[in-house]
Amino acid sequence: MFFVLLACLFLDFTLVRSHPVLQFCDTTNNYTSGSNFGKNLRQLLSPLPARGSATGFYQGTAGSGADRVYGLVQCSGDVSPDVCRSCINRTTTEIAILCPNQREAALRYDECLLRYADWRFFSQLNLLKLSFPNPANVSANPVAFGKMVGDLLTNLSGAAATQSSLFATGMTGFSDTLKIYGLVQCTQDMSDGDCRTCLQNYIAQIPVCCNGSQGAQVLGLNCGVRYEIHPFYQISQRNYTPPINTSGSEGNNMSKAVLAIIIVAIVGVVLILAAGIIVWILKRKQASRRRADGIDGEDIRKAEVLLFLRKLIITEADRTSKRYGMGIFSSSDDVSNLQN
Ligand SMILES: *[C@@H]1O[C@H](CO)[C@@H](O)[C@H](O)[C@H]1NC(C)=O
Ligand SMILES: *[C@@H]1O[C@H](CO)[C@@H](O)[C@H](O)[C@H]1NC(C)=O
Ligand SMILES: *[C@@H]1O[C@H](CO)[C@@H](O)[C@H](O)[C@H]1NC(C)=O
Ligand SMILES: *[C@@H]1O[C@H](CO)[C@@H](O)[C@H](O)[C@H]1NC(C)=O
Ligand SMILES: *[C@@H]1O[C@H](CO)[C@@H](O)[C@H](O)[C@H]1NC(C)=O
Ligand SMILES: *[C@@H]1O[C@H](CO)[C@@H](O)[C@H](O)[C@H]1NC(C)=O
Numbered sequence: 001m002f003f004v005l006l007a008c009l010f011l012d013f014t015l016v017r018s019h020p021v022l023q024f025c026d027t028t029n030n031y032t033s034g035s036n037f038g039k040n041l042r043q044l045l046s047p048l049p050a051r052g053s054a055t056g057f058y059q060g061t062a063g064s065g066a067d068r069v070y071g072l073v074q075c076s077g078d079v080s081p082d083v084c085r086s087c088i089n090r091t092t093t094e095i096a097i098l099c100p101n102q103r104e105a106a107l108r109y110d111e112c113l114l115r116y117a118d119w120r121f122f123s124q125l126n127l128l129k130l131s132f133p134n135p136a137n138v139s140a141n142p143v144a145f146g147k148m149v150g151d152l153l154t155n156l157s158g159a160a161a162t163q164s165s166l167f168a169t170g171m172t173g174f175s176d177t178l179k180i181y182g183l184v185q186c187t188q189d190m191s192d193g194d195c196r197t198c199l200q201n202y203i204a205q206i207p208v209c210c211n212g213s214q215g216a217q218v219l220g221l222n223c224g225v226r227y228e229i230h231p232f233y234q235i236s237q238r239n240y241t242p243p244i245n246t247s248g249s250e251g252n253n254m255s256k257a258v259l260a261i262i263i264v265a266i267v268g269v270v271l272i273l274a275a276g277i278i279v280w281i282l283k284r285k286q287a288s289r290r291r292a293d294g295i296d297g298e299d300i301r302k303a304e305v306l307l308f309l310r311k312l313i314i315t316e317a318d319r320t321s322k323r324y325g326m327g328i329f330s331s332s333d334d335v336s337n338l339q340n
Contacts, residue, residue: 022108025099036067044071045092053085057188059122071116074187077167078234079111087112125194126221127201134215142212148174149227156184157199161192169233183233186223198223
């Protein structure tokens with residue numbers, strides 16, 4: 001099979017990359033416009049922004065038989081649901097333009113990956129990869145630096161394989177002034193073992209593609225690794241699936257949950273007290289008005305106050321739960337080079 005692989009060379013100073021980091025179109029395998037495959041593909045793609053951003057990962061199919069379409073989307077583990085949704089939205093639109101009428105295609109930005117095909121590619125490891133060395137070189141001791149990069153990313157691979165998100169970030173100090181930040185992620189259809197295999201394969205590519213670079217990215221369809229000497233990912237990452245059963249973060253999650261409950265409880269008590277006072281004031285007012293004109297609006301008013309109160313409590317609880325794990329998108333503004 002002949003695949004067209006295209007990675008774009010660019011200098012990007014905006015928050016979001018303007019070109020995909022990976023574009024994969026199988027131009028040997030086209031469908032005709034208006035065919036069932038095309039209809040199934042549209043049916044698969046349109047709900048993907050909502051479905052994918054709900055948890056950061058979604059795989060599904062549309063249609064049946066030879067015209068069945070298999071699709072997968074995944075967002076980087078450090079982006080917020082909003083960034084995730086808009087990235088998937090963008091890829092679903094762009095893939096139709098960049099890979100017109102192809103029965104198999106993939107598009108990857110730093111924030112998300114979209115892939116579809118006419119065959120069941122789920123859980124099938126593919127080690128195709130692209131490398132993007134940061135053109136700036138590390139000045140001091142590149143050999144020791146490279147070794148530490150390998151150690152950091154290998155450690156992160158082990159951590160990622162134990163997470164349901166198959167995602168991990170971490171930092172290590174190379175010297176007093178130089179830190180190394182790493183990120184690894186596999187698509188969530190991978191088994192733990194295939195995830196490790198993929199990450200190790202890509203990490204092993206770094207000394208080959210990017211010897212001495214102060215940053216690099218190696219990525220493909222099933223996994224990706226990246227390191228830089230500055231934090232390029234959002235540190236307070238969103239946990240799409242809360243790591244309830246992860247050693248180490250358990251206590252932290254527990255105390256956050258307790259804190260959230262306490263905050264909600266305090267806010268609730270304050271609001272109920274406030275509502276009591278409001279109801280009491282309204283009652284007095286109405287009582288005096290009733291005395292004046294004889295109209296009984298008390299029950300309606302009370303219901304309105306209670307409804308208002310319930311809305312406030314729900315909003316506050318919602319906001320509290322959202323505050324944990326919400327990330328803000330961080331820029332990825334490195335200069336990237338094509339390197340096959
Ligand atoms: C498939 O479509 C692409 C783009 O529309 C075209 O370049 C390519 O030649 C087509 N391939 C075949 C086998 O018809
Ligand atoms: C997707 O993008 C289009 C414009 O390209 C916009 O009109 C639409 O509201 C977006 N949908 C979502 C779910 O973000
Ligand atoms: C980094 O090193 C490579 C080879 O070791 C060299 O080709 C490249 O010009 C260097 N880049 C800079 C910015 O010095
Ligand atoms: C990798 O993990 C090992 C064992 O936990 C640890 O000793 C080492 O410092 C770690 N290395 C890096 C670069 O994170
Ligand atoms: C990386 O570069 C260093 C010198 O900067 C060299 O000694 C080493 O052999 C190179 N490693 C590879 C894998 O090319
Ligand atoms: C928690 O993790 C342990 C080992 O990591 C596993 O055996 C157990 O089934 C997990 N429990 C839940 C509820 O996922």
